[in-house]
Amino acid sequence: MRPEEFDLVGSVSLIAAAAEEHRPQLLRGAFLQRFPAHVELIREGEPPDFLHIVVEGQVELFSRYRDRETTVGVLGPGSSFILAAVVLDKPYLKSARVLSSARILMVPSEAIRAIFDIDAGFARALTRELAQAYRGVLKELKNQKLRSSLERTAAWLVRFNAETGGLNQFDLPFDKKVLAGRLGIAPEVLSRTFVTLQSYRVRVAGRRIHIEDLASLTKLASPDNLIDDPLA
Amino acid sequence: MRPEEFDLVGSVSLIAAAAEEHRPQLLRGAFLQRFPAHVELIREGEPPDFLHIVVEGQVELFSRYRDRETTVGVLGPGSSFILAAVVLDKPYLKSARVLSSARILMVPSEAIRAIFDIDAGFARALTRELAQAYRGVLKELKNQKLRSSLERTAAWLVRFNAETGGLNQFDLPFDKKVLAGRLGIAPEVLSRTFVTLQSYRVRVAGRRIHIEDLASLTKLASPDNLIDDPLA
DNA sequence: TTTATATCTTGATATTTATCAAATTGCAAA
DNA sequence: TTTGCAATTTGATAAATATCAAGATATAAA
Known part of the structure; x- marks a missing residue:
């Protein structure tokens, strides 16, 4: 990544929560990449290679089943996705596609897990993010059913x-x-x-x-x- | 709590994940209590006083809105609930009632948060539990919509x-x-x-x-x- | 601009699910 | 057992939502 990209990325709250000295390790294998609309970023069922963070643009999270498809969320800048899959190292439960041209920060899952293990502040931030995500889906479930x-x-x-x-x-x-x-x-x-x-x-x-x-x-x-x- | 209760409680995976020396602190203000059917254990909107863990029996998680009500889950022994609310110290998003007579372990939220901050092993276990819970609700959302x-x-x-x-x-x-x-x-x-x-x-x-x-x-x-x- | 294409709207209809009311059954306390 | 209440089933109907088929409209590339 280029220097100005580091700045941008440092402003992502999850990354910012990692101790200064861990950031390089976290970002070593990371990409900040631009994708055009319609690109499918991840596909459900695949193993989690990267944690994805939306830096710019919009991303639709969806899921397929038989010949059906449903949207499970739409994300904008600052949101991460598939954190739970990364933490547990289990297959994605949802797919993601770019809606409007987007910049996505992709951080290798192993790096996330490694820093999680040695950096308590990062671990706390990640856990909070996960807890918020949990509440988000639960609210959506209630929204649908009620x-x-x-x-x-x-x-x-x-x-x-x-x-x-x-x-x-x-x-x-x-x-x-x-x-x-x-x-x-x-x-x-x-x-x-x-x-x-x-x-x-x-x-x-x-x-x-x-x-x-x-x-x-x-x-x-x-x-x-x-x-x-x-x-x- | 009585000694044999400590044994029982020690077998709860989340508690077991805490370092030996932290367990007493975790359980100091804890209750292991028996509730008859129909009792409402928690009510959505209330601040999270305790993390609840089902030791025996069944608990229904549900939510009310206007004059409607929907079930968001049914839990058996070993399951904890409202972990996300405890972590974030935010109001419960769901209510819980006892289905069949149950024993519930109630651990004070502050104790959970305190040990979370000083015990990395416990924090990891808690995060994993949260990640699994996240995936559980997401699956349920897909189940409903697809x-x-x-x-x-x-x-x-x-x-x-x-x-x-x-x-x-x-x-x-x-x-x-x-x-x-x-x-x-x-x-x-x-x-x-x-x-x-x-x-x-x-x-x-x-x-x-x-x-x-x-x-x-x-x-x-x-x-x-x-x-x-x-x-x- | 103009055209091609995708999005959006509208009508007609089918499916899915809920609601209400009335049996019926099961079960637990007396 | 018997009584009484709650759970379950069944019938009739309504409400919510989806689907299919045209049109109409908007948008972006040429």
Whole structure:
């Protein structure tokens, strides 16, 4: 890696948690690589060679089964993925593909495990990250099982709105197709959901969303910190 | 705790992972307590006072939202729960109730966090446990999103059968109502699912299950190690 | 611009799952 | 045993979501 890349990488919280003297070892076999959209970064079932950290762009996590596919998450800068597989040295449970052109930091799994064993601060950070990831999936499971697709959509809109300044208007950060996956519904259903949301005074024009009655949408969504996770 | 209780507790893998000299500190404020069925052990939203470990009996993990409720897991002896909340010192995301009379080991959260900070072996064990828990929920999320209720039921039967000796006959370990919750369906749907499974030569009599054509059931279930988790 | 292609929407319909109500069965305490 | 309650089953129906097939629209490359 080039020097300026080290700076960039040092700002990744997990790496920053490692003691200064361990960082070189952690980054020795690491790559910071740029990938175009659609590239499949990892494939479920494969052994974990690298811990992946999104530095720039967006990555979709998904899983295939028979002839089906489902999205299990969408990540932005700062998020790592497949940490659990790396820790346990077990096969990936999910695949990942690049949505919009992305830069990914790839750190060799053995390095992660090695530093984990000798650097308590790094171990703590990693464990915290894992604990947060755990809570993230659990929340998503609850979101799926306890809410209807209309409610999930409303909750996502309310959350995204809040996290982008609460201006009550914003652009969707990805294709509606991807949002549908993120929400666990078919794209057609999302389309119809947006139609239904008109009666809650949500206006949709292409990627542009206007929330004209936040109170009403919020009432529908029933946001709940025990279900809704920060969008990363 | 009484001496024989220390033995019992020492066999819990997480506790066993702590260095000998740290065990007393870990167990100083701990309780090993017996609870009757139906007791609610923890309630989502509350701050994490204790890490809970099932020593005997069964515990159902569930979550409420509005007027709904969903099961997020059923645990047996050896399993801990709410580890992530303890590590992060954040509110529980799920509630827990006793199914069949149970003995629960409750270890104060601060003790867990304190030993975590000074005992690398314990920290490693805890992190591994967390990583496994993460993979467990992720698998459950995939199970829910990628399989129909019929397939989930078939997969559960195939898995349970395999883990109880592969005899192709066994008793359900809990009420059908609880199994329905575990599978994420209404009890009425489970009833009908069992009727449908007759054409796969599954016979149900009360709690007794006979699998008369494992191949056919297995074909329906498409077991997959990236989805099906050991039942613990 | 123009065109090719993918995304998005809409209509029609099928599947899946939930809900409600009413038996029925099982089981445990008296 | 008998009684009473909870669990389970079954029928009827509703609600939620998926699927398939066109169109319509947007977007990016030429």
